[in-house]
Amino acid sequence: MGSDVYGVIDVNGTIINVVLWDGDSAWTPPEGHTTLKLENSGAGIGWVYKKGVFIAPPEPEIPIEEIMEQANIQKNNLIAESTLKISILEDAVDNGMANDDEIIQLEALRKYRVLLYRVDTSRGVDILWPEIE
Numbered sequence: 001m002g003s004d005v006y007g008v009i010d011v012n013g014t015i016i017n018v019v020l021w022d023g024d025s026a027w028t029p030p031e032g033h034t035t036l037k038l039e040n041s042g043a044g045i046g047w048v049y050k051k052g053v054f055i056a057p058p059e060p061e062i063p064i065e066e067i068m069e070q071a072n073i074q075k076n077n078l079i080a081e082s083t084l085k086i087s088i089l090e091d092a093v094d095n096g097m098a099n100d101d102e103i104i105q106l107e108a109l110r111k112y113r114v115l116l117y118r119v120d121t122s123r124g125v126d127i128l129w130p131e132i133e
Contacts, residue, residue: 071121
């Protein structure tokens with residue numbers, strides 16, 4: 001006989017552990033807890049079982065410091081990427097090799113890079129990222 005996946009559920013309906021169990025052997029959950037076969041529910045630790053339905057836990061809130069750090073990383077990556085493109089286009093201009101489209105692109109990237117530099121990453125998720133015109 002094979003084992004199935006069971007959730008160990010506390011008095012509030014929250015899955016506090018997941019175990020492999022054949023459903024028949026002498027094992028029992030801790031006192032005050034029940035078990036429920038999870039099958040293909042996708043449920044796991046932290047999920048809640050209410051009225052016959054598994055409910056996923058809410059997404060954890062990301063601290064503002066982490067959001068700001070991610071925004072700073074994105075800002076720095078975008079600036080570095082535009083700086084590289086600007087450098088190559090400036091080489092083309094300096095060597096008389098740039099066509100009209102490259103000259104226009106160079107000016108647009110320079111403006112874009114300045115706008116990126118001015119982005120206030122302390123706003124967290126409400127950042128309005130500039131676009132290349």
